Amino acid sequence: MARLHGIWGYPYIDLEPFLAPVPFEEIHEEICLGLTQVDVSCTGGSLKWMQVVAPAVADDPYADYMLTISKFDRAQFEAFVSLADDPSLFDPDRRAEYSFGDETDHPLNERQILYMKYRYGVYFPWKVVYHFVENQRWEDKNQGAGKSIPVEAERIFPKTVALLRSLPFVEIGRCLIFGLEANDHAPLHQDTAPGSIEQVEHCMTICPAGNKRFYLTDDDQEERVDVASRIYWFNDMDWHGVEPDPYFRYSIRIDGVFEPEFVARLRRKLCS
Numbered sequence: 001m002a003r004l005h006g007i008w009g010y011p012y013i014d015l016e017p018f019l020a021p022v023p024f025e026e027i028h029e030e031i032c033l034g035l036t037q038v039d040v041s042c043t044g045g046s047l048k049w050m051q052v053v054a055p056a057v058a059d060d061p062y063a064d065y066m067l068t069i070s071k072f073d074r075a076q077f078e079a080f081v082s083l084a085d086d087p088s089l090f091d092p093d094r095r096a097e098y099s100f101g102d103e104t105d106h107p108l109n110e111r112q113i114l115y116m117k118y119r120y121g122v123y124f125p126w127k128v129v130y131h132f133v134e135n136q137r138w139e140d141k142n143q144g145a146g147k148s149i150p151v152e153a154e155r156i157f158p159k160t161v162a163l164l165r166s167l168p169f170v171e172i173g174r175c176l177i178f179g180l181e182a183n184d185h186a187p188l189h190q191d192t193a194p195g196s197i198e199q200v201e202h203c204m205t206i207c208p209a210g211n212k213r214f215y216l217t218d219d220d221q222e223e224r225v226d227v228a229s230r231i232y233w234f235n236d237m238d239w240h241g242v243e244p245d246p247y248f249r250y251s252i253r254i255d256g257v258f259e260p261e262f263v264a265r266l267r268r269k270l271c272s
């Protein structure tokens with residue numbers, strides 16, 4: 001039977017006991033208020049094309065935008081790129097050469113996201129995304145060099161930013177709110193390919209409302225662990241997803257490098 005990769009023999013690590021008390025209610029109120037005042041984006045609509053979803057998800061009926069775009073004929077492609085910020089960048093005769101969206105050179109703008117939803121029924125799992133620290137590529141998500149929290153975030157989310165700065169990271173390479181609209185789910189996927197890196201990278205997920213049904217499964221989807229903690233570190237080589245619920249849910253994901261003392265404290269407590 002396959003097993004979860006986990007961390008140090010645990011399916012995930014509940015970090016709440018190792019951190020100063022977090023004012024979850026205040027943070028939750030600030031985030032919900034703040035999300036009404038900032039521009040948010042969508043993500044996750046090309047996980048199938050990225051080949052990071054579980055086999056059962058690859059065959060589910062939810063449409064993926066890059067799989068859809070890759071089958072466009074010339075007219076369909078022209079309609080799609082007419083919505084780009086600069087349509088002249090794209091030659092319809094070379095349409096097979098372009099990639100669009102998350103982690104590509106051609107992120108979708110809001111018009112293109114809406115068009116892919118309305119015209120082709122594309123499913124974007126996370127429709128409310130806001131970055132406190134933005135990464136350029138997946139590979140730099142744990143490196144903080146040259147990155148900072150924007151002034152807007154400090155102004156709109158002061159308590160949340162103070163919380164982020166108080167966490168035991170020596171650097172943060174990516175920090176964002178992943179919000180799921182009511183009834184939406186996050187498809188079962190892996191962020192990191194198993195075996196592609198030696199050590200589990202450091203990350204924290206904070207769910208102030210504690211109402212997101214995040215779960216982990218092994219390769220065979222025989223072992224399943226529901227994560228009840230409001231602050232946790234999980235191994236994103238494990239399959240993970242979020243169940244649908246009839247209300248909006250979100251979490252804050254922080255990727256970076258933990259303070260060595262924090263890692264040592266976790267190890268002392270958990271690995272003895």
Ligand SMILES: [Fe+2]
Nearest residue numbers: 189190191236
């Ligand atoms: Fe993920």
